[in-house]
Amino acid sequence: xxxxxASRYAAEYQTxxxxxxxxxxxxLQQLRREALEQFSAQGxxxxxxxxWRYTNVSAxxxxxxxxxxxxxxxxxxxxxxxxxxxxxxxxxxxxxxHFSAELSVLTDLxxxxxxxxxxxxxxxxxxxxxxxxxxxxxHKEHGFIAFNAxxxxxxxFVHVPAKxxxxxPIQLLNLVSDSDAIATTRNIIIAEEMAEIKVIEMFxxxxxxxxxxxxxxxxxxKNANVTLHxxxxxxxxAYHFGGCYIKQARDSRFTHHNFAFGGLLARCDIHVDxxxxxxxxxxxxxxxxxxQHIDNHTRITHLKPHGxxxxxxxxVLDDRARGVFQGRVIVAEDAQKTDSQMNNRNLLLSNDxxxxxxxxxxxxxxxxxxxxxxxxxQLDEKSIFYLQSRCVNExxxxxxxxxxxxxxxxxxxxxxxxxxxxxxxxxxRFPQEGVNKEWL
Amino acid sequence: xxxxxxxxxxVGDKAILKGINLEIKPGEIHAIMGPNGSGKSTLxxxxxxxxxxxxxxxxxxxxxxxxxxxxxEIRAREGVFLAFQYPVEIPGxxxxxxxxxxxxxxxxxxxxxxxxxxxxxxxxxxxxxxLEMDEKFLYRAVNEGFSxxxxxxxxxxxxxxxxxxxxxxxxxxxxxxxxxxxxxxxxVNSLRSADRSFVMVTHYQRLLDYIKPDFVHVLAHGxxxxxxxxxxxxxxxxxxxxxxxxxxxxx
Numbered sequence: 286x287x288x289x290x291a292s293r294y295a296a297e298y299q300t301x302x303x304x305x306x307x308x309x310x311x312x313l314q315q316l317r318r319e320a321l322e323q324f325s326a327q328g329x330x331x332x333x334x335x336x337w338r339y340t341n342v343s344a345x346x347x348x349x350x351x352x353x354x355x356x357x358x359x360x361x362x363x364x365x366x367x368x369x370x371x372x373x374x375x376x377x378x379x380x381x382x383h384f385s386a387e388l389s390v391l392t393d394l395x396x397x398x399x400x401x402x403x404x405x406x407x408x409x410x411x412x413x414x415x416x417x418x419x420x421x422x423x424h425k426e427h428g429f430i431a432f433n434a435x436x437x438x439x440x441x442f443v444h445v446p447a448k449x450x451x452x453x454p455i456q457l458l459n460l461v462s463d464s465d466a467i468a469t470t471r472n473i474i475i476a477e478e479m480a481e482i483k484v485i486e487m488f489x490x491x492x493x494x495x496x497x498x499x500x501x502x503x504x505x506x507k508n509a510n511v512t513l514h515x516x517x518x519x520x521x522x523a524y525h526f527g528g529c530y531i532k533q534a535r536d537s538r539f540t541h542h543n544f545a546f547g548g549l550l551a552r553c554d555i556h557v558d559x560x561x562x563x564x565x566x567x568x569x570x571x572x573x574x575x576x577q578h579i580d581n582h583t584r585i586t587h588l589k590p591h592g593x594x595x596x597x598x599x600x601v602l603d604d605r606a607r608g609v610f611q612g613r614v615i616v617a618e619d620a621q622k623t624d625s626q627m628n629n630r631n632l633l634l635s636n637d638x639x640x641x642x643x644x645x646x647x648x649x650x651x652x653x654x655x656x657x658x659x660x661x662x663q664l665d666e667k668s669i670f671y672l673q674s675r676c677v678n679e680x681x682x683x684x685x686x687x688x689x690x691x692x693x694x695x696x697x698x699x700x701x702x703x704x705x706x707x708x709x710x711x712x713x714r715f716p717q718e719g720v721n722k723e724w725l
Numbered sequence: 726x727x728x729x730x731x732x733x734x735x736v737g738d739k740a741i742l743k744g745i746n747l748e749i750k751p752g753e754i755h756a757i758m759g760p761n762g763s764g765k766s767t768l769x770x771x772x773x774x775x776x777x778x779x780x781x782x783x784x785x786x787x788x789x790x791x792x793x794x795x796x797x798e799i800r801a802r803e804g805v806f807l808a809f810q811y812p813v814e815i816p817g818x819x820x821x822x823x824x825x826x827x828x829x830x831x832x833x834x835x836x837x838x839x840x841x842x843x844x845x846x847x848x849x850x851x852x853x854x855x856l857e858m859d860e861k862f863l864y865r866a867v868n869e870g871f872s873x874x875x876x877x878x879x880x881x882x883x884x885x886x887x888x889x890x891x892x893x894x895x896x897x898x899x900x901x902x903x904x905x906x907x908x909x910x911x912x913v914n915s916l917r918s919a920d921r922s923f924v925m926v927t928h929y930q931r932l933l934d935y936i937k938p939d940f941v942h943v944l945a946h947g948x949x950x951x952x953x954x955x956x957x958x959x960x961x962x963x964x965x966x967x968x969x970x971x972x973x974x975x976x
Contacts, residue, residue, distance in 0.1 A: 321815035666776075671813035674773050674806075674821055675883065676830035689817025689866075 290346045291328035291428075295321060298435065305438060308406035309627050312415055313407065320424040320434035329428040332498075336427070339641045340552055340580040345524055350496040352382070352436065352467045361462050363388060369489055371702040374456040375400055382438040382463055382468035400455055403440035417473050421502035421530035421558075424502075429526045433500040437471035440499075443484065447477040447506075454483040454700055461490035461497060461523070472501040485486040485514040485703050488526075488547070495524040501529045503562075505537040512540045513701055518710055519547035521575065528554035531547040535564040535589075542698055543569040545579045546710050552580040559620075561589035561600060567693055569598035570694035571607030572714050573638070580609035585627075587620035587650075596627040601691055602638035612644045612657070618649040623652075627657040632664065632690055688715045726751050726922045727772075727792075727891060732762075732783035734771050735750050741767045743947035744783070749891070752919040756933055756958060757926045759808035759944035760966040764812065765926045768894040768944070770925070774800050781940035787891065801827070802834035808880040810896040817866035820879065824825070824886055831887060852885040854913050874905035881912040893924045898932035909919060910935030928963040943969045 292629065298321060301566050307313040328404055329345060330337040337542060343690045361380050366388050370376050376402065378388040382417045384402035424431040441457045461468050476482050488497060505511045511531075519525045525548040533539055537560070545551055557565045585594045600608040631640035642656040664686050672682035691711055698704040727749040732741040739765045749755055754973030759765050771778050772785065785792040790913055792800060807869050815823070829839045840848075856878050868876050877897055884892055894913070897905055913923070925938065933941070934957065941957040942949045943966075950969050951957065961968070 423973040548818040665813075667813050668815055669813065670775055670797060671809065672818075672823070674801050674809075676798050676834075676887075677823075678796070678798045685818055686815070689815065693817050 291325050294432075294491060295325040295353065295705065301436075305436075307407040307411070310407065310411055313411075313418075315444070316419060316424075318436045320431040323424060324428055326345070326433060327428050329432070334427070335613065336582060337410065338634075339611070339643075340578065342524070342552070342553050344550060345496060346363060348494060348496070348524075349466065350465055350467045352428045352469065353701040361385070361388070361460060364458065364587065366458070369458055369460075369487060369706075370492060371454065371456050371485065371700075371706065373702060374454045374485065376458060377441050378401065378458045378460065379439055379441075379468070379470055381463050381466050382470050386523065390574065395432060395451070399442060399444040401442050403437070403442050403473070406473075406501060410442070410444075410678035414442065414473065415503060417475060417504060418471070419502075421504065421532045422500050422528060429498055430500055430528060433469055433498045434530075435502075436467070436469040436498070438469055440471040440473070440575070442472070442483070443474045445476050445480040448479045449477075450481040451483070454703070455486055456485045456487065458463050459486070459497065460497045461519075463495065464493035468495065468497045468499075472499070473504075474513070475504045476506060476511050476617065478507045478668040480506070480508055480589075483514070483700060485700070485708075486516070487513075488517045488519050488525065490520040490523050490547075492522070494521070494524075494549075498526045498527070499529075503529065503531040503539070505531065505533045505539050505615045507534045507620045508536040509534070510538040512542075512699075513543045514698065514700070515553070516544040516703075516707055516710065517547055517553070519551065519577065521549060521577065523548050525551040525553075526721045527552075529556075530554070531557045531565070533557065533559050533565065534560045535563060537563045539563075539565045541565070541567045541569075542694075544694075544707055544710070545568070545569070545571040546714070548577065548579070550578045554582045554584075556584040556586075557594070558586045558588060559592040559594065562591040564593040565595070565597070567594075567596040568694055569690055569698050571598070571600045571608050572711070573600070573608050574714070575606065576604070576620065577606045578609070579606070582609075582611045584613040584615070585625070586615045586618050587623040587625065588670040589619055592620060592622070592623050592625075594623075594625045596628075597694075599631045599690065599694055600631040600640060601634065601650045601687060602627075602631065602686065603634040604639055605635075605637045606637040607641070610640075611645070612643070613645040613647065614655060614657070616646075616648045616650050616653050616655065621650050621652045623650060623653040625649065625653070625655045628634065628648045629659045630690075631661040632681065633661065633694040634663075634687065634709065650674040676694045684715060726753075726788065728784075728786045730784050730786075732771070732785060733781040734758065734767055735779045735781050736767075740781070741778075741947055742771070745947075745949060747942065747949065749922050749924065751922055752917075753940065754917070754923040754925065754936065754938045754943045755946055756938040757924060758928070758930070758958065758961060759943060761928065763944045764947045765944055766895060766926070769807060769834070769893045769924070771924050772893055773797060773805060777900065798830070802831050804890035806884050806892050808877075808884060808889060808892065808894045808897050810899065812868050812876040812880055814869045814871075816869050819864055819865040820865050820867050821849065824863075824883060827883070827887055846911075849886060852882055855915060857908050858882060858884050873900040874902065877901055877905065877909055878912070881909050885912060885916060891922050891947065893926070895926050896928060897925070898927055898929055906932065907935060930958045933958045945969055
């Protein structure tokens with residue numbers, strides 16, 4: 286992106302700067318200033334950068350996205366919001382990047398658990414926020430994180446004290462209802478020692494063009510367990526950048542289920558740092574159709590010995606859609622006995638669809654077990670014939686196999702209400718005969 | 726049931742079957758034996774409708790209809806069943822779902838209503854016991870992670886539930902240990918009836934100890950070079966395939 290465009294965004298920034306949360310916090314003002322300077326100088330990432338080589342975000346240049354000037358969530362149909370709210374979950378609702386107290390459901394939270402909007406956390410627990418903000422996602426990493434640090438208008442803050450196991454999931458519902466809006470949100474999730482939590486991020490928008498940039502930082506302390514889910518069903522005209530940056534302490538567990546369905550151009554970063562004997566599992570499913578461009582960038586860094594990482598990303602690409610998977614696994618010199626597996630499997634349903642996949646292993650230790658595998662292809666003809674010989678017609682067989690390929694990832698979700706929401710979205714993509722929930 | 730007349734089949738430019746003649750009447754069991762590369766598997770594939778083969782001459786008539794004109798799924802609905810040499814794994818589709826979908830397409834094809842859910846479960850569980858399988862197999866993905874023997878048993882389970890008229894068994898015995906072979910054979914024998922026919926394609930004579938054929942045909946170089954009763958299999962076992970191949974060369 287040209288710096289001229291960056292300057293345009295930076296000039297626009299001045300119109301909202303004074304209304305962003307945390308005005309009275311010098312450390313935050315300092316952080317925002319630095320981030321803005323960096324963004325003004327560099328702009329959004331360009332394909333010249335290795336980690337962005339398959340994804341060109343210059344289209345954001347041509348659009349005139351503008352942050353909402355009002356500090357309120359604005360009008361939104363409450364019934365429409367309820368459709369997307371999960372049963373049995375605490376729910377934080379952000380509309381166009383602003384917290385909506387009336388739509389959120391935060392009753393009956395256990396004492397000592399903090400689940401609140403980022404703006405509120407900055408007002409009431411600023412010392413806690415200061416300790417974590419930018420620690421897992423430094424704004425020097427790339428332009429979107431810098432942009433996010435400077436612009437963020439609200440977000441989710443979760444702090445769960447040691448040994449506490451939260452039995453209900455926390456849902457973060459990001460809604461965008463305004464055309465040409467920018468929704469910039471920043472989230473922090475902290476699970477203290479031996480705490481266990483499940484968090485679900487959902488992104489939904491009305492049928493218009495807008496820009497979402499959401500950055501989530503997750504801190505999984507010693508022996509704690511965090512499961513994070515993300516379902517991105519943005520409007521098919523929207524631009525989405527969502528980054529999730531995780532720092533895992535010794536013996537901790539982290540699982541990510543990442544579903545990328547929407548957006549005209551969507552990029553998701555998932556970067557995990559693993560300490561001694563910590564484990565992470567990254568699962569992903571991307572479904573692209575029409576002219577969608579969906580990019581998932583994962584980076585797992587094994588810093589200490591005995592870490593375990595498992596990664597499986599699957600993509601189904603139709604029409605002229607393009608799917609990008611970049612998976613980097615870095616094993617530091619100190620990270621002996623690392624056990625890492627990475628897989629990316631792509632199904633191309635049309636001749637014009639494209640999958641770019643780039644697994645990268647960088648191993649500096651000498652006693653490790655690392656494997657990776659990649660496939661890009663069509664449905665297996667042997668499987669189609671087998672189903673045909675069992676009375677299923679060819680078209681139904683193809684639909685069955687495609688759905689089954691995707692459904693394997695849906696089936697890994699353990700939260701019933703969220704599982705059903707994701708399945709609903711997947712079924713929307715497979716309206717054909719032969720696709721049936723009964724299969725598994 | 727099935728008439729194969731002067732059937733010629735090629736893959737690309739290579740002729741594989743060079744004039745096969747075979748008539749199978751209801752209730753009969755025919756064993757097709759032959760050395761590797763003789764065209765045995767091609768014959769079972771062409772009967773079940775696998776793509777990649779070109780019929781260059783002859784005809785196959787099944788119950789008065791042109792079999793070669795039907796799509797694979799239509800053949801299956803008309804009662805032709807292929808038990809695969811290498812059953813395919815289908816992750817994400819459960820065994821029981823496929824069985825139900827298959828049975829219902831056959832019923833629909835015959836103008837019948839869908840099978841009642843309870844009746845279906847009773848039927849399936851009966852057959853599972855017959856083949857000494859664990860009920861858990863029903864809820865697992867089709868053939869995924871099954872051992873070789875489990876896959877072959879699963880093929881016979883499908884056959885038992887779909888009740889085909891013509892069963893084509895492609896090397897069902899290869900890769901089976903003796904216990905699994907006995908179970909599979911008992912399953913097949915329990916399905917024998919006056920109106921159901923079997924074509925057993927096999928390389929080994931051992932299977933025929935357990936399932937006694939009415940006729941044995943020896944396939945070599947794309948032609949049936951010798952036909953006879955069950956005793957022919959024993960003779961083959963004793964003398965080896967070179968015996969018939971030499972015979973053919975002499976003729």
